[in-house]
Amino acid sequence: MDAIDDLNHWMMTEGRCSNDPVKVVSHFCATLIDAGVPLWRVNIGQRFANPLLIAWGVVWTPEGTESYDVTHARMVTDGYLGSAFDYILTNQRALHKNLRDLDPEKDHSSYLEFAAAGGTDYYATLLNYGDGSQHGCTFATQSTLGFSPKQLNMIEAAKPGLASAMEPVTMRKSSKSLLRTYLGDGPSEAVWNGTIQRGERTTLDAVVMFSDLRGFTALSDSSSESEVFDALDAYFDVVVQSVEENDGDVLKFMGDGILSIFPIRSTADRPHQCQNAVTAARGVLAGLAALNEKRADASRPPLDIGIGINVGQVSYGNIGSPGRLDFTVLGGAVNVASRIEGLTKSLGHRVLVTRAIAETSPELFAMCGSHEVRGLVHSIDLFSLSELNL
Structure with missing residues (x-):
């Protein structure tokens, strides 16, 4: 032996x-x-x-x-x-x-x-x-x-x-x-390597995509708990798959909201990641359409969504108490993405983006006016994604 x-x-x-x-x-x-x-x-x-x-x-x-x-x-x-x-x-x-x-x-x-x-x-x-x-x-x-x-x-x-x-x-x-x-790929590697401790943050440029289900409260009130969770899981599957296929990270699930980022690694990478985020949004709409066909076959109501996309500087890291931490991403770019998503319903468009995003894929967007966004001094131009080619 x-x-x-x-x-x-x-x-x-x-x-x-x-x-x-x-x-x-x-x-x-x-x-x-x-x-x-x-x-x-x-x-x-x-x-x-x-x-x-x-x-x-x-x-x-x-x-x-x-x-x-x-x-x-x-x-x-x-x-x-x-x-x-x-x-x-x-x-x-x-x-x-x-x-x-x-x-x-x-x-x-x-x-x-x-x-x-x-x-x-x-x-x-x-x-x-x-x-x-x-x-x-x-x-x-x-x-x-x-x-x-x-x-x-x-x-x-x-x-x-x-x-x-x-x-x-x-x-x-x-x-x-x-x-x-x-946490997603990038943040999980940072946490594993010990480069993000409590109070420490990393600042980078990124495209931010915020998506939210429309009518979720009504769905919750009219459906069983099991049906609500099934709907959320299916919706999350659609968004996560499309984001990850396009070089993005899903950072947080917030109820029925999803926060994703597409990190910009260099100046030359900026247009590419803006386009990736747009491709991801189009993929989400296509995936949701396919999901709704299955829901219709099961006599379940369709799901609708709002998506806001912006680009800018963000900071992410661990915040909280010494015994309980949460990983999050903060910054003006995140706030704007969230707030323009909130305008999708009132403006009648499922995807709204800022000018910097629209300019990287101009053939896909139409300007829908200048709008006030809470927290910003000046109005900003918003652009809606054409869904004709989905």
Whole structure:
């Protein structure tokens, strides 16, 4: 077992500090193969707490090693239910299964797929972490002899080192994933790196897009709680997808309002990000139209929206008390975007932008007059987005 002792030592030292799950799993498998374990396919599955993702993992084969993510929706499908991971977590014990002479009517589809690809034997076992959480790993072989008891003992003996190397990676991925879920890409990286502490702020130029559902109060009064939440989730999906596809970050959900920014990284980047924000707004309108078709089929009322877009300097950072912080973005550009969104209903347009935005895509906009905006001394010119080409 000297090879396994050496492997555990490597995992607990170099592997644990590498922050590279692909490297860790590749080294783990290569060492076991050199020690005589006939591996063909290995899957190291990691669970973590996240409202969007429930797990991630690394799959090793002789052709290469790659990572993957698992959504909550996946866990209620036939792909997971009845699988080896489901079995070991439910029954709290390892699973050793011969892949020959399977029953297509009873055996899980994953076993049938492995057998069809030449797999002969399969082993799944739990991986325990120091925080009490449990994870899983599976091993398949194409050896005609399958896995021997000695080889399975070697896999079990190597698990403490594997857990030592993979646990910090999982904890970091879980924390980063949570930050990104609630703060967006750019801000989450800043918070993770410690560059934004309480009272510290970052100032930058950005395009600001503020969107808000129209008639939300009436919808809330006339619909069940479940229907309101379903509508909000669907609306949020439309906005977030369009913003992120166009190089923007969704910073905050404020009831039925959404605050997004498109950071301007250089002077030359300014027109491009203005156009990205306009493209995102058009994408939101198109997505909302498709959503309303589905709502009509379900005999539910349509959703309507107002969007205000402005460009200027903003400051973002953590504010609050020493024990409770909130991440937010502030500045005149944010206030103007919010207030011109508030004018969309009274002016009869779903998207209003300032002149600086309209000038980057003049063919898409029509001037709709000069208007007073609360907080500004002088009136500003506003432009409405033509929806004819959606």
